Amino acid sequence: MSRFSPEMADRARALVALYPEPRSALIPLCHLAQEQDGWLQVDAMEEIAELVGVTPAEVRGTASFYDMLHTEPVGRYVVSVCTNIACLLGGAEELLAHAEATLGVRAGGTTADGVITLEDAECLADCDRTPCVTVNHRYVGGLSPEAFDQLVDDLRAGRRAEEIPPHGTLVRVRRNGGLRADPSRVAAERAAMAEAQAARAREKAAREQREQEAQGGAGGGGGS
Amino acid sequence: MAVTDAPRIVTARTAYEDSYTLERFLATGGYEGLRKALSMTPEAVAAEVDAASLLGRGGAGFPAGRKWSMLRKDPVTYLVVNGDESEPATFKDHLLVERDPHQLIEGVLIAAYALQVTQAFIYLRGEFALGLERVQQALNEAYDHGAVGTDIFGSGFSVDLVVHPGAGAYICGEETALLESLEGKRGFPRIKPPFFPAVIGLYGQPTVVNNVETMSNLPWIVLNGGQAFAGLGGGRSAGTRLFALSGHVKRPGTYEVEMVKTTFRDLIEAPVYGGGVTGGREVKAFIPGGVSAPWFGPQHLDLPLGQDEVGEAGSMLGSGAITVMDSTTCMVRAAWRVTKFFARESCGQCTPCREGSGWLERIMRRIEHGGGREEDLELLLDACDNISPGLRWPPQQTTICVLGPSIPSSIHSAIDMFRDEFLLHVKEGRCPFA
Numbered sequence: 240m241s242r243f244s245p246e247m248a249d250r251a252r253a254l255v256a257l258y259p260e261p262r263s264a265l266i267p268l269c270h271l272a273q274e275q276d277g278w279l280q281v282d283a284m285e286e287i288a289e290l291v292g293v294t295p296a297e298v299r300g301t302a303s304f305y306d307m308l309h310t311e312p313v314g315r316y317v318v319s320v321c322t323n324i325a326c327l328l329g330g331a332e333e334l335l336a337h338a339e340a341t342l343g344v345r346a347g348g349t350t351a352d353g354v355i356t357l358e359d360a361e362c363l364a365d366c367d368r369t370p371c372v373t374v375n376h377r378y379v380g381g382l383s384p385e386a387f388d389q390l391v392d393d394l395r396a397g398r399r400a401e402e403i404p405p406h407g408t409l410v411r412v413r414r415n416g417g418l419r420a421d422p423s424r425v426a427a428e429r430a431a432m433a434e435a436q437a438a439r440a441r442e443k444a445a446r447e448q449r450e451q452e453a454q455g456g457a458g459g460g461g462g463s
Numbered sequence: 464m465a466v467t468d469a470p471r472i473v474t475a476r477t478a479y480e481d482s483y484t485l486e487r488f489l490a491t492g493g494y495e496g497l498r499k500a501l502s503m504t505p506e507a508v509a510a511e512v513d514a515a516s517l518l519g520r521g522g523a524g525f526p527a528g529r530k531w532s533m534l535r536k537d538p539v540t541y542l543v544v545n546g547d548e549s550e551p552a553t554f555k556d557h558l559l560v561e562r563d564p565h566q567l568i569e570g571v572l573i574a575a576y577a578l579q580v581t582q583a584f585i586y587l588r589g590e591f592a593l594g595l596e597r598v599q600q601a602l603n604e605a606y607d608h609g610a611v612g613t614d615i616f617g618s619g620f621s622v623d624l625v626v627h628p629g630a631g632a633y634i635c636g637e638e639t640a641l642l643e644s645l646e647g648k649r650g651f652p653r654i655k656p657p658f659f660p661a662v663i664g665l666y667g668q669p670t671v672v673n674n675v676e677t678m679s680n681l682p683w684i685v686l687n688g689g690q691a692f693a694g695l696g697g698g699r700s701a702g703t704r705l706f707a708l709s710g711h712v713k714r715p716g717t718y719e720v721e722m723v724k725t726t727f728r729d730l731i732e733a734p735v736y737g738g739g740v741t742g743g744r745e746v747k748a749f750i751p752g753g754v755s756a757p758w759f760g761p762q763h764l765d766l767p768l769g770q771d772e773v774g775e776a777g778s779m780l781g782s783g784a785i786t787v788m789d790s791t792t793c794m795v796r797a798a799w800r801v802t803k804f805f806a807r808e809s810c811g812q813c814t815p816c817r818e819g820s821g822w823l824e825r826i827m828r829r830i831e832h833g834g835g836r837e838e839d840l841e842l843l844l845d846a847c848d849n850i851s852p853g854l855r856w857p858p859q860q861t862t863i864c865v866l867g868p869s870i871p872s873s874i875h876s877a878i879d880m881f882r883d884e885f886l887l888h889v890k891e892g893r894c895p896f897a
């Protein structure tokens with residue numbers, strides 16, 4: 240499945256409604272798609288584009304900028320090992336080498352059983368517990384090689400499933416109400432924005448027309 | 464050893480197991496600052512913050528009160544909280560977001576009221592999965608409690624708050640990149656001047672961007688008065704500040720200390736803070752303010768933790784991240800890793816930053832792995848000079864944002880302080896520490 244399920248589509252629309260400008264929901268919707276499918280599939284990007292009013296290429300172009308958004312499949316669990324400065328001082332390179340050896344994949348790769356994608360991560364802001372490891376962005380503490388092996392066993396056996404939800408953000412907590420952005424102001428802003436877009440389009444059309452006329456005058460007539 | 468008796472301002476609650484719940488928050492003075500602020504005029508609240516001399520805690524250290532006064536008064540203005548925290552070895556906002564989300568929300572509401580902003584956003588790095596949950600949960604509770612939304616606490620003031628997740632990109636911590644990201648785009652920093660966020664920000668409207676810790680100080684400032692805050696610390700550095708202490712210390716962690724009255728040595732050695740260097744070894748060097756900052760050596764340990772004091776000594780307190788490297792550390796490797804970070808995170812808009820970081824990373828890697836040449840040292844400094852001419856501090860900037868000029872800091876420091884170590888790598892054709 241890669242279009243949003245009806246329930247997910249409702250959540251997507253609620254997210255769009257939070258912002259004065261729909262496009263702001265683009266990244267939250269990408270997280271939502273990853274919650275549903277694990278990664279960002281083509282259909283999902285198309286649907287997100289429709290929901291926020293941009294082209295699918297713009298969704299892909301934006302998503303590809305961000306490390307957490309995956310336009311290729313990833314494992315059920317993304318295991319990130321930070322190797323940045325504080326973790327480096329705490330043995331992160333050694334841990335990453337151990338992880339690569341035991342999982343049989345290089346950083347960036349996914350195990351053959353599709354359970355684990357290993358990442359060589361930049362600082363994850365948990366630098367007092369080194370080397371820092373996260374699973375689907377849940378902190379599991381600084382790990383020794385032995386503790387890492389235990390973690391992998393637990394993940395494969397599904398023993399951490401309760402504690403470590405699938406991909407996505409705000410998976411376990413939803414915004415449950417309160418005032419949304421003031422609808423009248425949103426409407427006014429959207430109208431102003433649409434007007435500005437229309438004005439730009441008119442200008443562009445006029446400019447193109449002028450250019451065409453100039454060309455037409457010189458070259459004599461355009462094709463069909 | 465100077466452990467001052469300054470109150471804990473932003474970490475007063477964090478020791479409670481349930482510090483993030485509304486119950487604990489209300490039982491410990493929560494939302495009292497907001498109630499007090501709402502009983503004042505917005506101008507009076509802003510004046511308290513100005514009197515507090517609260518310097519921004521995100522990295523640049525710009526006075527919050529001054530930033531607020533620069534906000535162009537338009538019908539639509541926005542407040543955006545920077546919780547992107549991705550400067551390597553920085554993990555102080557992580558604590559505030561997970562352990563005291565209501566305090567953050569209260570701070571944001573106070574700022575929104577002072578600025579008369581009716582729409583605010585808390586941008587948190589996407590990797591803060593638990594932090595995002597905690598803040599959203601707290602926000603849900605705050606709505607139910609009447610602290611946010613329409614007519615908050617019956618004051619007539621209405622404001623909406625949205626928790627917004629990032630998606631993994633260091634550059635989105637730069638405030639204009641953050642705004643681009645919040646608009647649903649790639650995190651490309653905007654060219655400035657002329658357009659600072661206070662003039663043209665989110666959706667082209669005037670916007671104030673402040674750090675999580677900056678915001679978290681506001682409830683205390685309103686409750687206790689700007690003067691009380693300004694009375695702590697010294698010089699331009701008022702109040703307390705969070706320092707994220709990492710690397711080779713016995714007790715790495717986030718500590719709130721009084722500025723200026725505390726020194727690097729106090730923080731690293733005091734039993735209640737770092738507890739000394741691991742294994743009783745010596746400090747070889749330390750990074751005083753995140754990896755964008757030039758390094759310090761043992762001779763700097765007695766410098767006070769003050770913005771100007773550290774600035775005059777040739778570095779910065781930056782993001783409040785202090786990383787200690789002991790005598791066993793290979794300085795080439797440390798500087799190489801930092802350079803690799805910049806090479807990976809450069810957004811690619813400016814040639815010196817994009818190309819320079821890649822070249823520097825490759826040369827550093829080659830030296831660390833034994834394939835370096837003596838000329839490489841001059842090559843490194845030359846490439847650094849191309850990114851930030853003159854290699855001065857504060858750095859000269861030829862790029863759109865200051866990520867570029869931050870790249871030379873660690874390389875320049877490492878070569879300056881540990882040239883012998885580089886030469887030893889070259890001579891032996893391997894890393895002498897490996």
Ligand SMILES: Cc1cc2nc3c(=O)[nH]c(=O)nc-3n(C[C@H](O)[C@H](O)[C@H](O)COP(=O)(O)O)c2cc1C
Nearest residue numbers: 519520521545547548549636637638673674677866
């Ligand atoms: C490359 C780069 C990364 C930054 N990252 C952060 C960050 O993660 N968090 C933050 O608060 N400020 C960060 N800043 C600073 C912000 O641009 C901005 O100055 C700050 O959020 C303003 O808030 P303050 O005045 O409260 O400090 C960064 C700046 C640069 C150039």
Ligand code: SF4
Nearest residue numbers: 812813816862864867
């Ligand atoms: S200096 Fe580097 S990170 Fe900043 S805008 Fe230029 S290329 Fe991007």
Ligand code: FES
Nearest residue numbers: 321326362363366
């Ligand atoms: S350096 Fe590894 S989590 Fe910060």
